[in-house]
Each structure stands twice: as C-alpha cells, then as structure tokens.
Amino acid sequence: MTRSVIQDFVTSDHDHDSCIDAALARAEAVCRARGERLTPQRRQVLELVWRSHRPVKAYDLLERLSSGGRRAAPPTVYRALEFLREAGLVHRLESLNAFIGCPRPDMRHSAQFLICTRCGAVAEMDDASLTAKIDANARRLGFKVDDEKIEVNGTCRECRERDAAS
Amino acid sequence: MTRSVIQDFVTSDHDHDSCIDAALARAEAVCRARGERLTPQRRQVLELVWRSHRPVKAYDLLERLSSGGRRAAPPTVYRALEFLREAGLVHRLESLNAFIGCPRPDMRHSAQFLICTRCGAVAEMDDASLTAKIDANARRLGFKVDDEKIEVNGTCRECRERDAAS
DNA sequence: GGTAAGTGCGTGATACTATAACAAGCTTCC
DNA sequence: GGAAGCTTGTTATAGTATCACGCACTTACC
Numbered sequence: 001m002t003r004s005v006i007q008d009f010v011t012s013d014h015d016h017d018s019c020i021d022a023a024l025a026r027a028e029a030v031c032r033a034r035g036e037r038l039t040p041q042r043r044q045v046l047e048l049v050w051r052s053h054r055p056v057k058a059y060d061l062l063e064r065l066s067s068g069g070r071r072a073a074p075p076t077v078y079r080a081l082e083f084l085r086e087a088g089l090v091h092r093l094e095s096l097n098a099f100i101g102c103p104r105p106d107m108r109h110s111a112q113f114l115i116c117t118r119c120g121a122v123a124e125m126d127d128a129s130l131t132a133k134i135d136a137n138a139r140r141l142g143f144k145v146d147d148e149k150i151e152v153n154g155t156c157r158e159c160r161e162r163d164a165a166s
Numbered sequence: 167m168t169r170s171v172i173q174d175f176v177t178s179d180h181d182h183d184s185c186i187d188a189a190l191a192r193a194e195a196v197c198r199a200r201g202e203r204l205t206p207q208r209r210q211v212l213e214l215v216w217r218s219h220r221p222v223k224a225y226d227l228l229e230r231l232s233s234g235g236r237r238a239a240p241p242t243v244y245r246a247l248e249f250l251r252e253a254g255l256v257h258r259l260e261s262l263n264a265f266i267g268c269p270r271p272d273m274r275h276s277a278q279f280l281i282c283t284r285c286g287a288v289a290e291m292d293d294a295s296l297t298a299k300i301d302a303n304a305r306r307l308g309f310k311v312d313d314e315k316i317e318v319n320g321t322c323r324e325c326r327e328r329d330a331a332s
Numbered sequence: 333g334g335t336a337a338g339t340g341c342g343t344g345a346t347a348c349t350a351t352a353a354c355a356a357g358c359t360t361c362c
Numbered sequence: 363g364g365a366a367g368c369t370t371g372t373t374a375t376a377g378t379a380t381c382a383c384g385c386a387c388t389t390a391c392c
Contacts, residue, residue, distance in 0.1 A: 004303055039340070058378070073343060078379065094260035095315065097349095097378065112300075114309045127303055130296065134278075134318060137170055137293055142323025143280045149261065150316045152300060157308025203359095205369070224349070239372060244350065263349065263378095339388080349378065358369070 004127035007103045009116070009156050010053040020050045023101055027089050030105045034087060045080035046101070049090055054120055055098030093122070095151045100124075112150040118159035170293035173269045175282070175322050176219040189216045189267055193255050196271045200253060211246035212267070215256055220286055221264030259288070261317045266290075278316040284325035 027046055031038040038046075048061050058077050065072040081099055084090040088105040092098070093113060100113075100122055109126040116122070131148065138145050155163075193212055197204040204212075214227050224243050231238040247265055250256040254271040258264070259279060266279075266288055275292040282288070297314065304311050321329075 005307065008307060009309075037340085041341075070342095074379065075343085075381090076341070079341075094317070112303075114304055114307065114311075116309070117312065123307055123309070125303055127299065130299055130303075133293065133296055133299070134316065137278075137291055137296075138280055138318060138320065141171065141174060141280065141289055142326070143175075143282070143289070143318075143320050144326060145280075145318055145320040146283065147320075148316060148318040150300065150314060151260070152304060152309075152311055152314040154304065154309050154311040154313075160308070160310060203369085207370075240350065241352090241372085242370075245370080334392085335390100336392100337388100337390085339386100341386080342384085344383095345381080347378100347380070349376100351376070352374085354372090356369105356371075358367105360365100360367085362363100362365090 004112075004125045005123065006109070006126050007053070007122075007124040009114075009121050009123045009158070020047060023047075023050045023103070026105055027084075027087075030087055030089060036083075036087065041076070042080045042083055045077060046084055046089060049084075049099055050101045053100070053122070055093050055096050055100045055115075055122055057098050061099075091124070093151060094149060095153070110148050110150070112152075114152045114154065114156070116156035116159055117153050118155050118163075121156050121158075123156075170278075170291045171289065172275070172292050173219070173288075173290040175280075175287050175289045175324070186213060186216045189269070192271055193250075193253075196253055196255060202249075202253065207242070208246045208249055211243060212250055212255060215250075215265055216267045219266070219288070221259050221262050221266045221281075221288055223264050227265075257290070259317060260315060261319070276314050276316070278318075280318045280320065280322070282322035282325055283319050284321050284329075287322050287324075289322075 024043065024047060027038055027043070044065065045061060048064050049056050058074070058081060062072055062074060062077045065077060081090060085092060088108070089102055090099045091102050091111050091113075093100060093115070096115070103124065104126075110131045112125040112127065112130065114123040114125065130150070134148055135145050190209065190213060193204055193209070210231065211227060214230050215222050224240070224247060228238055228240060228243045231243060247256060251258060254274070255268055256265045257268050257277050257279070259266060259281065262281070269290065276297045278291040278293065278296065280289040280291065296316070300314055301311050
C-alpha cells in the first residue's frame with residue numbers, strides 16, 4: 001500500500017507560522033518554474049488561504065483583503081484564486097464553494113479530499129491507484145480523463161471521539 | 167472486473183420517451199417504498215430533468231416550469247430537487263451546479279461521473295472497488311465516510327473521434 | 333527615446349445560484 | 363370537524379461568480 005496522505009487532519013501542536021512560510025516559499029518556486037509572477041496581490045491571497053487549514057470562501061478572503069482601508073472587489077480575489085488554482089497552489093472544493101491551499105503544488109496529483117462535516121476540517125490524499133482505476137474504467141468507455149476530483153464527506157477521528165465521549 | 171457502468175454516454179438511436187417513462191415509474195416505486203409522495207410538482211421537475219441525459223441547471227428548470235402562464239419562484243424548483251436528491255432520484259454535479267437523473271435510484275451507490283468538457287455529456291459509473299478503496303484510505307486516518315462524490319472531466323469517445331476526423 | 337503588445341489590476345455593473353421567512357392550502361388521522 | 367404535519371406560494375435577500383472597460387506597468391523591439 002502506497003503512502004497516500006498529502007495533508008493529514010491538522011493537530012493543535014502544529015507550527016503554523018512556519019507552515020505558511022513554507023507554503024509561500026513553495027509558491028515562489030512554482031511560479032518561477034512556470035515563468036509566472038507571484039505578485040504581491042496573489043501572494044497575499046495565498047497567505048490568507050493558508051492562515052488556516054480549512055476551506056476558505058472567496059468572499060471571506062475578500063473581506064480580509066479589504067480590511068486595510070479601501071475595499072477590494074470580487075474580481076480581485078477571483079482572479080488571484082484562478083491564477084493560484086492553475087498553478088496548482090490551491091484547490092477548489094466544489095461541494096463547499098471554497099478553496100484550500102495545496103501542500104504539494106510541485107507534484108501533479110489528482111485531488112482527493114476527506115471533509116469532516118462536523119468540524120469542517122479537510123485532509124488531502126493522493127492514492128495513485130485510485131486514479132489509475134478511474135482511468136481504466138473511463139478508458140473502457142472510450143473516455144479520456146483530463147482530471148478528476150474526489151470529495152468525501154464524513155466524520156474525522158477527533159469529532160468521532162468527542163461524540164463518543166459525550 | 168465488475169460491471170461498473172450505470173449510465174453510459176447516450177447514443178442517438180436511443181428511445182428517449184420510454185426512457186423518461188421508465189424513470190418516472192422507478193420514481194413512483196421509490197417514493198412508495200419510502201412512504202413519501204411524488205406530487206405533481208415533483209414529478210414534473212423530475213420529468214424535466216429527464217428530458218435530456220445532460221446536466222440541467224436549476225434556473226433552466228425554473229424557466230420551463232414557468233412556461234405555462236404564471237411564473238414559478240426559485241424555492242419551488244429547489245425544494246423539488248432537494249426532495250428528489252434525498253430520494254436518490256437525481257444527483258447534483260457539484261462542479262457544474264447542475265442536476266442529472268439517476269438511472270438506478272433503487273440501488274444505493276456512490277456517485278461517479280464522467281463529464282465530457284467538449285459536449286457536456288455525462289456517464290455515471292459505480293465501481294464498488296473504488297468506493298472500498300476510498301473507505302480503506304479514510305479509515306487509516308480514523309475518518310468515517312458518509313458519502314463520496316467523484317467527478318471526472320475529460321473527453322468522450324464521440325468528441326475525440328470528431329476531433330480526430332477534422 | 334518611442335511605441336506596440338502583453339499582463340495585472342481597479343471599478344461598476346450584472347449574472348447566476350441558493351436560501352430565509354412567513355403565509356396559505358392540502359392530507360391524514362383521530 | 364379540527365389538529366398536526368406536510369406541501370406549496372411569495373417576497374425578499376444572501377451568497378457566488380463573471381463581464382466589460384480602462385488605466386498602469388512591464389517588456390521587447392525598433
């Protein structure tokens with residue numbers, strides 16, 4: 001069994017500042033490699049996305065962007081998010097209309113998310129054998145896969161233990 | 167390899183009238199079994215969904231509902247869709263904000279869709295071994311799965327052949 | 333230096349998707 | 363008949379996303 005966890009559910013002892021720094025450093029590298037510019041605006045949006053390991057809504061980002069005096073308009077944040085998504089730096093969670101930072105933008109992978117419907121936490125996985133299986137199923141119908149998205153709803157360990165205790 | 171195709175891409179020689187009739191008959195049966203009412207309103211929405219094998223938008227349904235004189239309001243169609251979804255009669259395609267009829271409402275299954283980004287056609291699959299694999303991966307993180315959704319973008323056979331010919 | 337092309341961003345308007353809240357009608361069951 | 367619960371109508375509003383236009387800045391080329 002391959003190791004498939006890209007980002008586990010985050011525990012409280014986790015050093016978040018360095019985690020954000022690392023994400024931004026990875027982003028710089030990815031953009032440089034792609035010959036694209038991580039402008040201050042894009043960088044700020046990515047940093048806001050990484051402030052939590054939770055899915056973030058576009059309009060929440062917008063509010064946080066606006067806090068410094070003048071207010072930002074929706075296209076500002078959507079443009080930045082689109083750029084980041086194309087670069088593989090953030091994923092969009094379709095079932096939540098929300099965005100989350102990708103911890104492995106360097107590595108092409110399909111998106112597989114476990115979403116806790118109790119607490120909203122998200123874990124990202126990449127099981128290549130799943131992808132392979134989907135590909136094989138599709139091929140039998142003559143379908144050529146570009147990309148796939150898997151979103152799994154359920155309950156994370158912490159929430160289940162909390163529920164059991166009560 | 168188990169047979170996993172629930173609804174293949176639809177070809178032009180397909181008898182669509184009887185296909186709608188069959189869907190409505192299945193719906194009656196499902197609702198009866200659940201002790202719920204397939205009211206005329208819900209039935210009409212389901213029929214509109216089944217008029218094509220394509221994903222349908224809520225507001226398109228709304229327009230078609232309204233055509234007969236008085237205009238329907240959004241909650242009308244959203245309520246019907248929610249009812250149908252809970253009964254397993256329609257699926258929501260998260261990445262498209264659209265709905266599509268489920269050909270196997272009687273059988274509980276996870277939703278796995280192939281979506282052709284060229285022509286918009288959709289096929290539905292249910293590979294139980296995929297579901298099992300996702301379950302196993304989740305379990306290793308202590309995550310309990312309620313339901314999962316797989317949406318695969320790509321190109322269907324027909325569109326690829328058309329492209330190749332040109 | 334001048335300028336044309338490309339990119340990024342500000343801004344206002346608007347489109348699209350979905351739900352809240354409350355009232356009224358219909359069914360069922362006693 | 364009347365209470366309870368489900369179904370629908372209606373108005374308003376919340377939430378999500380894009381269009382279209384113009385300006386500023388950079389880069390490349392002459």
